[in-house]
Amino acid sequence: MKTGARILIDNLKEQGVDIIFGYPGGSVLPIYDELYDADIRHILVRHEQAAVHAADGYARASGRVGVCLSTSGPGACNLVSGIATANMDSVPIVALTGQVPTGMLGNDAFQESDITGITMPVTKHNFLVNDTIRIPQVIAEAFYIAGTGRYGPVLVDLPKDVLMRSVSPEEILPGIPDLKGYKPTYHGHPRQIKKALDLLRESKKPVIYAGGGIVASGASEALCRFAEEMEIPVTTTMMGLGAIPSDHPLNLGMLGMHGTKFANYAVTGCDLLFTIGARFDDRVTGKIDEFAPGAKIIHIDIDPAEIGKNKAVDVPIVGDAKVVLDDILERLNPEDRVIRTAWLEEIGKWKKDHPLTCGNGGGLHPQQIIREISTLLDGGGIIVSEVGQNQMWAAQHYGFKKPRQWISSGGLGTMGYGFPAAIGAWFARPEETIVLIAGDGSFQMNIQELGTVAQYKVPVKMMILNNMYLGMVRQWQELFYEKRYSYTELPFVDFVGIAKAYGVPGRVVESEKDIVPALKESFETDGPFLIDFRIEREENVFPMVPAGAAIKDMIGEHVEQEDD
């Protein structure tokens, strides 16, 4: 005889789970009791939201399914933002939640919440396990759904009696998925692929628009090879950063609201937009009618519902980015390789005329801090960001070399995501230097996780770009609300003092000359380290496309900001 909790742990191990981020409570006590001597590591965070973000960071850094665990009711509800974050960015996680005993379901029992109901719109799928004998099947299905097709979060709700009941092995249903309606398509349709190649051959001004799907499917080598063989410039979404090395001659950097001018010009001027694993998000497209207005569009995506959702497509290809790109590479003929010197020269000129630049003047400029980190780590490490200006500066100025080096909340833009995600990333890849780029606002959303990094000696290097503002919101108020800074100013916080209280060392940096020594000190210190960079308070992120404008109509470069 085995209890449900025991069956659960055995099944998690069968799925290859070696780490769970979680927080205990009454309804998950049976699971915690099993974890006490199981050979699955459990990391105790300080808030359930951190557990789910950590599982998400783990998944993004490793490419494996991340797992988190919380109790019923309040614990489960605290997972919601993190689950929604993973859902928007297609991250494979399995969230396990406790639930009141089945007999009390629906009674508004103590610590009951209808978490499957609450998370239905923000999960790929979810389960309420109503019988102990179904645990292996549900776990198998949960991992299968989370980690195949378009990845996403799956929640498994486990009532306490289901966890406690003992059943004999012969009663238990086998741990084999039984999902009649779920059949992801991996291979692109050959006729569509041929059509795509025909369009590529005819195109004089093609651009590749690559998104997070490239990173998720491990297609970045195939992408680079394809771009090189066909000599096609590549722009990536924020989620696609690292898919092609930053210094690659064909890389145009990021496009969209805070993309490079040359990427946005290239997309606006192209005659063929080859979209791979990207979803025409409004932060990327700006005014949709003026996004790639003169271009034919090829769209490869594993999720058929993304194709044609926001923009009509000429050649839809449903399939996995890597599988399809490999297929295309195999079919390339010498006559497909068209030299497009004029187009590359035009782009080269835009690149030369509109480079990304640092702020100027005497203060501490965040762009420069990011560039110094990039130089010191030689474009290595894993960079995790919070949300806001800090995120955009990191995305713009770090010299990424590889996929899975950049971890950031894209679709949902969840403040408080970065710090716990950085913790999760380290448990996935402890050999890497993990750098957190944070705003003072975002950092305070999960600041309690200083306790977690201290307890487990997680060597996250926390770089707070401290402008004592909710900077990105303040920027919008400056540009679009006549500088009426309504509730976006944050008072002084002694971050180093707080870190110290948790037993984490840190340093304040106020001038340019101290940037590099402080960074070096942090990288040389074993364990976590916090730097409080007191940056120019009203530094802005440029270039910028005002919301709803066409992406060619960007404002500002990192030069003189007019003072009125």
Next chain:
Amino acid sequence: MKQHIISVLVENRSGVLTRVSGLFSRRGFNIESLAVGTCEAPGMSRITIVACGDDAHIEQVKKQLNKLIEVIKVIDITERSHVERELVLIKVNAEPGKTRSEVMQIADIFRAKIIDVGQETVVLEITGDTEKIRALEELLVPYGILELVRTGKVALQRGAATISPGK
């Protein structure tokens, strides 16, 4: 904007109807009617959804429905040769005497059944397509419709064409 009839075959697991209807509300798709019930395949249900929208809109509806794990098949049968029916119960004023006999005559012409007779009312049952039901409704309005309830449309393709689990 055109009315579409979408036939959906789903696994009969708990919560599936919530997922389907939730998908509609969350994405701002408007449902005109939705009818569900178990069907010939064990463990499965067939849902008939009537929704309005242009082609791109309906295409999204279909794709999003297909993404749901329990959804096995989705087809828009509007353009295919099909039969459709809806069942409606109408409680209408029918005082004994002239009015009642008129109402009963109308029911007769429409081949509606009278399934309940009260002191001053009758309840009619009618099955048919939208046109027929609308016509009956209009004729009964002058007498005073007290209550009306409809099942929502159900539809099947004509002939051998099916959306069964195997096909």
